[in-house]
Amino acid sequence: MTELQLTHLTYAGSHVPPAQIVFGPELTVIYGTSDTGKSFIVKSVEYMLGGADLTMPPEAEGYTQILLGLLMPDGAPLTLVRAPESNSIHLHNEDLRDQVIRTPDATVTAVHNARSKNSLSIHLLRALGLDDILIRKNEAGGTRPLALTDLLHLSLVTENRMVGQVPPVLRTGTATTRTAELSVMRFLVTGEGDPAVDTGPNAGQRRVHKGQIQLLDQLVIDLSSKLATQENDRQLRDRLIRIRGALEDQSGPLRQVNQAHREAVDSRMDAARELAVLDERLTEVSDLLGRFRLLEAQYRSDLERLAMVNEAGSILGYFKVGTCVFCGAEPEHQQPNHSVEETTQLHAAVEAEAAKTSALLGDLLPTIADLASEETTLLNRRVEAQSDIGVRDQIIAELEGGIALLRSDVEELVEERSAVERELELHERIAELDDKRSRLVGADSVLLTRPTQHIPTSILGEFDSVLQQTLNAWQVPDVDHAEYDQYHAEIRAGGRERAGRGKGVRSVLHSAFTTALARFCIGRDLHHLGFVVLDSPVVTYRDPEPDETPDIPDVEMTSTVVDRFYKDMLSFPGQAVVIENGDPPTKVLSEATTYHFTGAGGRRAGFFPTPLH
Template identity: 85%
Template sequence: MSELQLTHLTYCGPNLPPAQIVFGPELTVIYGTSDTGKSFIVKSIEYMLGGADLAMVPEGDGYTQILLGLLMPDGSPLTLLRAPDSNSIFLYRADLRDLVMATPDASVTAVHNARSRNSLSIHLLRALGLDEVLIRKNEAGGTRPLALSDLLHLSLVTEKRMIGDVPPVLRTGTASTRTAELSVMRFLVTGEGDPAVDAGLNAGQRRVHKGQVQLLDQLVLDLSAKLVTQENERQLRDRLIRIRTALDEQSAPLRQVNESHREAVDSRMETARELAALDERLTEVSDLLGRFKLLEAQYRSDLERLAMVNEAGSILGYFKVGACPFCGAEREHQQANHRVEETTQLHIAVQAEAAKTTALLADLLPTIADLDGEQTALISRRVEAQSDIGVWDQIIADLEGGIAALRSNVEELVEERSVVERELELQTRIAELDDKKSRLVGEGAVVTTRPTQHIPTATVGAFDSILQQTLNAWQVPAADHAEYDQYYAEIRAGGRKRIERGKGMRSVLHSAFTTALARFCMDRDLHHLGFVVLDSPVVTFRDPEPDDIDDVELTSTVVDRFYKDMLSFPGQAIIMENGDPPTKVLSEAVTYHFTGTASGGRAGFFPASMR
């Protein structure tokens, strides 16, 4: 029978070393310290095979591509490429294990849609020969196509599901999907799908169906009441095109006017800054002129006073009697030419001081003249700048008036566009609800004969035998009389349901069911994905938890026997565990030991430099 095989899981990113696990064709064991990426590997495989989302770990920052390598049933390689937080999956018909830059051979969506042929589920099911298989979707016998997710949870078991309360056969545990999940189990162990009939709904479902139709009618009425026009969808779309055209026509002039307004504001600001600089310089020049003119007046006053002193000295020189008017000496102390000498000395001193002051005045006058010229030029430029600001103010006012008019037109068009888009959205929603109602109404037919939904007793007995053999091979205590109860979709062992056992026993029973189902299908050439991925299948010790149910203790013997049995597993097995596997497994299987530290071998899934 056609099967798949996982070859590698690789994370790639620009300028980052790849994070990669290469899976062996038979048994691969990844073990070691907690929080090193073992469970993340399982979740990544699930994500790459159509999972809805993947919670990235901090060590994965910067990795932009996830690659999952497969061997198809015909032996050809296929690489799936998917980015984190993306529903698109790119297919490469080659074995790629590094950053991919090539154009994909095909592109599919991760979301399964029975009405679309472009999904990963349809692509892989077609390769497995399962794309035409139908399974029952309700108790009345209605059917739907098989999806990859219907099979994946029976081959890949996360740690949460391993110890969870939901039975291994069921994927969600909800009532709405229970019939389909039981139908998948029946298909795997019998090889027979359900006939392509739509048998309608049972009584309870018809009541729900009627309520759904009434609810949809009410929703349509509520949405129709919100419509403000009587235009149909085509008229609204034509109107929307006209509005968008008008908006484009109005937006160009508005952008031009806005640009002119910005330029005018910039120019006014530049002129205002120049005017402020002129005012500052005028203040400095006026202050300097005031000071220098006071100094000029002082110099001229000094010169006039020196002239008067010189003239007075000449006059005083004619007095002959009494004390000397220049030095104050009494007559008896004066020499014959005393007054002439004093007059001459005074004249010389006055002339020297007058020459000095005249020179200072001569230096000052050109400076005053320059400042007067600068003041005149500054005043003239200030008047021009004030005039320019007035001109810019007028230009800005005119542009703002134009902007207001154009913006008013654009806002009206935007508002009208919003109304039309809202109308179209309402009409689209109404059409969707009408379509859902039509499909619901079409599901009301009931046929007189419903196809069987139970697995034949002989087939169940044969599967129970494989399940018991598996538990015996693992030497699991208190697990006699193991069986699959198809009416409750539960596993029983040791006279107790799986849900009534402790977490460790629930893990072992879930693992035994998954591997027994794979063995059953492969031994009988029935359909199966061909691999099992088990996260923490055998737990020898767990810290006590308040809600744990008392149960038998699982010894190391169970672990050893589990690994020994998995070495002879007919398909591909990938195991994640904390504890070390037996020495025989280390020598015969592909193993990875995650130490949690860079110094002790491989730290974890992601390179140690990124941890």
């Protein structure tokens, strides 16, 4: 069965570094210090998939675009781009992970409208093969098309919903949406939608139409007061086309200047590397020259001393009478030619040593000459390299000035485009309200036989078995006989309703229900979004203590349930994203995609990069 996969969540802006999380294809764990943006990631994913609003933290100042990367059921990439406080979502059929200024492949509205084909919900449901599915919407048997939000709340669980008392299968907990929410659960576990029956509002609903119409009229007045121009929808769309054309025209020169800047920087780096090589070789040559010149001086000094020895020996040997200065023999032991022979031997030895030293000096001098020549060449090339670097620095500075001017023009156009898009969103919203008002004015109701909405007992038993297996795998105590009560839309375990348990057990049961539903659907080739996002699924749970009273607040959960939970999630058949405060087990750190938010002073403080001061 076809499914979606999350690839990344990125916040981008003109003068801020991207804030990004890349999701793994299987298990991704984001953990660490509180107040570092972990839950904000979950809310951002929900907002990008059609959420109504998103409260931006102070750290998000300067970020003007939110990008959510998806892999579609056919494996093709899709990037959703949405601005904070905007109902428009730009679709790009490629994997984009930085600020986007190009024209989107399509633009849809985040607000689901069954009568409009231009919404994100319709676009994604069509890709999932669910655009024709109908679900029952009221007790009269009326139906409506399935919406993306119907499926999302069963896959993505925020921290408040995780511990809340509203049953997991219900999105709002209000009576007006209960029938539809139960029908969605039935569709997921059976694969069967409701028959197409178009009924108007029943008698009770007609009684409130008058008040709804008055409310819609007031909303239209309020939205109209927010319009900044007198341009109509066509004029705004024409201006938007012109702005997009101007952006395309400006983007070309900006790309060219950026390319020239990159080439200049690369060339400057090459010159700097060459200069470093020259400096290194100059150091080596200078060191060798110093050593060899000292050796040359030593050789010449040795030759001078040998010449002196030779000369002094001759003089001493011929003119001095007495003890032999060469061998120490007394006169009575000396032969008549003794001094001459000793002098001759000394001369031969000195000449041999002088010849050897002269040969070494003769070999050394050409080497010194070659090194001196190389040193001169290197010094000249070093001057040229320094000059080249100076020229490239000047070119880079000029290009950076041009880039700043072009970026300023592009940013002005982007700001103007955003203003026009906001105007168009207001016009679209006013048109939607007018459409709703028209339908309310002409609505009628036809009471029909109530269609069945119950899940067959055999299918419900199979789902309950998967739910119980999940809780057993996590070794959660006191939750035996877990089941989904379709009549009350409630989860029961251990003989008690989920709403009557402590918030720690409520979070565990909600997590188990969400993952069990995904396992059930994926394992039986039924429709499901293919991923689950769980915010704080087990952080507040602890094992029960003897004589514990209900007034004792929840504390950190024991490591046994944590370890078993993560071990089970490593084998989850779809994609899972888990948000927790505590550190996951070592095995998870080695096998899953993990992010550790450490708070101020750590390697990664939080989702948003720490500003540099």
